[in-house]
Amino acid sequence: MARRTKIYEGKAKILYEGPEPGTIVQYFKDDATAFNAQKKDVIEGKGVLNNRLCEYFMNGLTALGIPNHFIKRLNMREQLCHQVEIIPLEVIVRNVAAGSLCKMLGIEEGTQLPRPIVEFCYKDDSLGDPLVSEEHILAFNWATQQDLDDMVAIALRVNDYLSGLMYGVGIKLVDFKIEIGRQFDGDFQRLIVADEISPDSCRLWDIKTGQKLDKDVFRRDLGDLADAYTEVARRLGLMPTNNIADGPKLVS
Numbered sequence: 001m002a003r004r005t006k007i008y009e010g011k012a013k014i015l016y017e018g019p020e021p022g023t024i025v026q027y028f029k030d031d032a033t034a035f036n037a038q039k040k041d042v043i044e045g046k047g048v049l050n051n052r053l054c055e056y057f058m059n060g061l062t063a064l065g066i067p068n069h070f071i072k073r074l075n076m077r078e079q080l081c082h083q084v085e086i087i088p089l090e091v092i093v094r095n096v097a098a099g100s101l102c103k104m105l106g107i108e109e110g111t112q113l114p115r116p117i118v119e120f121c122y123k124d125d126s127l128g129d130p131l132v133s134e135e136h137i138l139a140f141n142w143a144t145q146q147d148l149d150d151m152v153a154i155a156l157r158v159n160d161y162l163s164g165l166m167y168g169v170g171i172k173l174v175d176f177k178i179e180i181g182r183q184f185d186g187d188f189q190r191l192i193v194a195d196e197i198s199p200d201s202c203r204l205w206d207i208k209t210g211q212k213l214d215k216d217v218f219r220r221d222l223g224d225l226a227d228a229y230t231e232v233a234r235r236l237g238l239m240p241t242n243n244i245a246d247g248p249k250l251v252s
Contacts, residue, residue, distance in 0.1 A: 011037055012050070012200055024083045025074065026196075028054075034219040036128050041218070048076045049229040050198040052238055055079060057197040060165065066157050068193035069181060084181025084194050087143050090121040090129060091151055093159045094175040098203050100131075101175075110210070116159050118152050123179075150191050151180050158193065166204060169235035171213060174203035199229045 004017040007024065011033045016025040028047035033040050051073065058070035069081040094101055097111040120137060121129045137143050143151070155178060163173045178201070181194035195201075204213040212220070217228045233239045 012047075013196065018080060018083065022083050023071065024081050025078050026081050027078050028196075032215070032218050032225060034215065036125060039219070043218070043225045045226050046229065049226065049233055050196065050200055051077055051079060053229070053233055053236070054196045054198045056236060056238060057162070058193070060161060061158065061193060061197075064157070064161055066154065066161070066193065067183075067190060069183070069195075081194075082183055082192070084183050084192060086123075086179055086181045086194060087147065087151070087191075088123045089132075089137065089142060089151075089180070090123055090177045091155045091180060092119040092121065092175060092177045093117070093155050094119065095159070095163065096172065096174040096203075096205075098174050104131075116156060118155055121177075147191065154178075154180065154191065154193060158197075162197070162202070165236075167207070170207050171232070171235065172205045172207050174205055176202040199232055204232060 004019075004025065007015040007017060009015075012029055012031055014027040014029065016027065018024045028051040030042050030044055030046045031040065032043045032046060055070065055073045058068050061068045062070070069084055071080040071082060073079045094113060094117045097105075097107040097113060098109050101107060101117075102109050120132050120134070122132045122136070122142070123129060134145075134148055137148060138145060158178060159173070159176070162176060166173045176197070178193055178197065179195035180191050182189050183192050199214045202214055203216065205211065206213060212222055213228045213232050215225070217223050218225045230239065
């Protein structure tokens, strides 16, 4: 499709105007960043893998009646999505202690949490996306109490879906983050899952070995990030099992 006006460029994606009002085109880059973009690299094929995996996960949400912005994949790197007003919060669901939770509370990495924990972070790269409470969110009018209740309900439904899906292919869903947007239809609005769901936004560990299959591979220099994402795609049946060494050859 013809290239359209760029709306926004982030660390991993570029957003363009869509072909119809109320739509955008989301382009997945090969860029990899960590530690608030202090560590950067370009991983060949990463954008292709994330585009296909995101399509798979979003279609799974749709099948379960969980609203999201995905319409269809356009090509290897682009997907067509509904345009939404992003609520300036990252919604994080944690099933197992890892990352910042371990640093903040001194919990050993890998500790199973007593129940899924939902956290909110304020989306601001210059501040390092700080953890915020519901009181902050309400006081600064980032969302209403009803919005928060709906966001928690959506996040826990996504967690149920992803946890079961990953468990079925031998992967533990440690945690993940999503973004929620407001979709408007006249005076009516609803909250829907937006942005992306991919190994960039999830922590995924092999159930038996604990091998990391997510962006921690890049953060911690544990190997090739494309190989890790390829393994996730292979287990989900999105690529042939005998072509792993040849790079991403995704099943359409």
